[in-house]
Amino acid sequence: MSTSLLALEVNHLSVNFGNVQALKNISFNVPTGSIISLIGANGAGKTTTLRSISGAVERKGEVKLFGNSISGLEPYQVAGKGIVHSPEGRGIFPNLTVLENLKLGTMTGPHAEDHFDQNLSECYLLFPRLKERLRQMAGTLSGGEQQMLAIARALIGEPKVLLLDEPSLGLAPQVVKLIFEIILKINREKKVTVLLVEQNAKQALKVSDYAYVLEVGTISLEGKGSELLNNDSVRKIYLGEH
Amino acid sequence: MEEFIQHTINGLSLGSIYALVALGYTMVFGVLQLINFAHGDIFMVGSFFGLYAMRFFAPHFQPGPVLAILVMGCAMTASAVLGVLIEHLGYKPMRRAPRINILITAIGISLFLEYGGQLVFGASPQFFPPFFEKTQFHIFDSVTIDSNQISIFLIACLLMTALQFLVFKTQFGRSMRALSHSLDTANLIGINVNQVIRITFMLGSTLAGAAGVLYALAYPKVEPLMGVLPGLKAFVAAVLGGIGNITGAVIGALILGLSETYVAGYISSTYRDALAFIILIIVLLVRPSGLLGKKRIEKV
Ligand SMILES: Nc1ncnc2c1ncn2[C@@H]1O[C@H](COP(=O)(O)OP(=O)(O)OP(=O)(O)O)[C@@H](O)[C@H]1O
Ligand SMILES: [Mg+2]
Secondary structure (H helix, E strand, O other), rough: OOHHHHHHHHEEEEEEEOOOOOEEEEEEEOOOOOEEEEEEEOOOOOHHHHHHOOOOOOOEEEEOOOEEEOOOOOOHHHHHOOEEEEEEOOOOOOEEHHHHHHHHHHOOOOOHHOOOOHHHHHHHHOOHHOOOOOOOOOOOOHHHHHHHHHHHHHOOOOOOEEEEEEOOOOHHHHHHHHHHHHHHHHHHHHEEEEEEOOOOOOHHHHHEEEEEEOOOOOEEEEEEEHHHHHHHHHHHHHOOOO | OHHHHHHHHHHHHHHHHHHHHHHHHHHHHHOOOOOOHHHHHHHHHHHHHHHHHHHHHHHOOOOOOOHHHHHHHHHHHHHHHHHHHHHHHHHHHHHHOHHHHHHHHHHHHHHHHHHHHHHHHHHOOEEEOOOOOOEEEEOOOOEEHHHHHHHHHHHHHHHHHHHHHHHHOOHHHHHHHHHOHHHHHHHOOOOOOHHHHHHHHHHHHHHHHHHHHHHHHOOEEOOOOOOOOHHHHHHHHHHHHOOOOHHHHHHHHHHHHHHEEEHHHHHHHHHHHHHHHHOOOOHHHHHOOOOOOOOOOOOO
């Protein structure tokens, strides 16, 4: 099977929270080696999509990783298969030191544990600031540093597919730029497939090979990043242009 | 002065037993924001298993360290198994249930163990024979410390040091502390949260079982309701230290143990048991987050 060209296949995904239908039968693919983004307004269902891929919410539909179904797996098992999640709101642990947070990145499996030292020094190259702050409580880092830590921790887990939930949320423009440069580097140099969720549509579309627009639980539009950047309705609604 | 030293020795010995129990409350609260009201009863079951192990091994071994290790080992293992069972059968199915349901479950499990205990072990107190020859040491003329107090203190310190290592130096400990910040995030980044919760219950119950035996060494009678009061006091100690905070639980327990013996020694032993509740009320009024706790009020 040549399905391994697709890192992730998401088929007919539906999620209900009580009466609220957060996702209504969405399907999309993430080709191996690409950066794919999901953009959309607040409450569109972006986080829910990532969480259901990770197995953290009850869902209908199927998710395949390199052609093999990962339905029914617990989140830690999904992480063990190589889908590593960097949660919304910089899911770091403020009560642990930076180094302890990074060590938790190895919970994805024995390979990540074995390569910890090497992966850590590679992380220092991407995030030199973290190196100086290893013994500091993660809660005392700046917002941008916390986001870097969240991404670094995910990389320590040796992801095959990296799920990034709004990495630019609440960061200053220069830091946003830096974060997106790092995402590109991770993808190009470390060959990590990235599924990116963003409200910052402009930056996300710039780095994406392909993107999907989510609107209240359905995919309303899709296309290459550069195409969507020039699409009239995207420009109007998500890029705030008139 | 000598009287004061004597009370201090007694208080530290009692406080270190409370500390072992308080640690279980605080660890479980840390990961699940749940007060395991059955914790005092796990302590009780621990001392009963210690008693049975004692009866089983005593004919074959002289009192001494080997017997102590065998008895403690049985009690701790039995308590660990019980703790894991309680978590699996009682609390795990309630993971997403409202707080009040979980609270009622906890009380139900506690009553089940207390009255089930009366059925299984019998309601009348039973004598717990010492597993060391008790010897008295005179520090000054009127200040004595006995071998039981020394063993209680040393064993408690040993167990607490081991726990401290586990919590602050191992991947399990990091996972546990991560969970206490956010179960959801821990889950998403690949921590097997159910396993961490299970081990946390196991560890807390192991310490409670050890405390049960040490308590029986100091107050040598065991009965099915014996866990109620020490359990409540250890809970107060955990709240005093800041529930969820491991160092806080130990400090709170030592403060409680010491103040109880001072009150009993200088005022009257009738007030001894009331003291814990007075402390609880004061803490809740003045500093609900406890001495070392986060400044955030938790509704229990
Ligand atoms: N645990 C939950 N219980 C109930 N409703 C939920 C839950 N999680 C999400 N929802 C609802 O599902 C919808 C989609 O939420 P989701 O968090 O996926 O949006 P989002 O696109 O990530 O938004 P944002 O950009 O604000 O993060 C929202 O209407 C939200 O209220
Ligand atoms: Mg979101």
